[in-house]
Amino acid sequence: METTAAPARYIDSAEAAKLIRKHLKATFPGVKFSVRTSRYSGGASVDITWTDGPTEDQVQQITGAFAGERFDGRTDCAYNASSWYCPEHGARVAETYGADSRDRNGVHDSRCCANAELVQFLSDYINRQRRISPEFREELRALVARKSGLPADAPEHEQLRGGPYQYGRYDTVSDGIYRASVKTPRNA
Structure with a gap:
């Protein structure tokens, strides 16, 4: 396992946003991302928004390591992280x-190649928000209705009758749309 004892180069939030934009564009061509920095007392974050396209989890896989801080909700504590960055x-x-109460502290054996440089991103957090277009919402509504045994044109306030998107007794098509959107990418 490689040690990270060498000093890390600091990358500010504006540069981190440029790098994030580059990697999102390469990974998800055709999807328009808004990547902006927010500065506040004591730190900065990068805010990413997009419509349809990949899920938040898919975007998190590309952008998660660009955050210089992490937060553990179990202990209500923030902690730092350094990263390997390779163009x-x-x-x-x-x-x-x-x-980190899940004991993931310490060195991670994650260096991809000899070109990777040890960095400390000064963007504390990477915030991701996916928006759903009316057209995609309609596709998801039809999917949820079909998988729940409802007519294809079932309204959003209709209660679900089982299926993979019903978690509670009184869940509606609207609840199912949200659940489907979390796991369903939409290709551009």
Whole structure:
């Protein structure tokens, strides 16, 4: 396992946003992402929004290691992370320091290649928000209705009658649309 004892180069949030934009464009061609920085007292974050396209989890896989901080809700503590950055392969977590109750602290064996450089991103958090277009919402409504045994034109307030998108007794088609949108990408 490689040690990260060498000093890391600091990358500010504006540069991190440029790198994120580059890797999102390469990974999801045809999807328009808005990548903006937010500065606040004591830190900065990068905010990413897009419509349809990949799921939030798919975008998180590309952008997660660009965050210089992590948060553990179990302990209500923030902790730091350094990353390996390679222009070809993107960012990967190199080491975490602090309060992760799942004990993922320490050096991560994640260096992709010899070109990877140890960096500390000064963007504390990467916020992701996927928007759903009316057209995609309609596709999801029809999918949820079909999988739940309802007519294809069932209204959003209709209660579900089983199927993979019903978690509670009083769930509606609208609830199912949200659940389907979390796991369903839409190609551009």
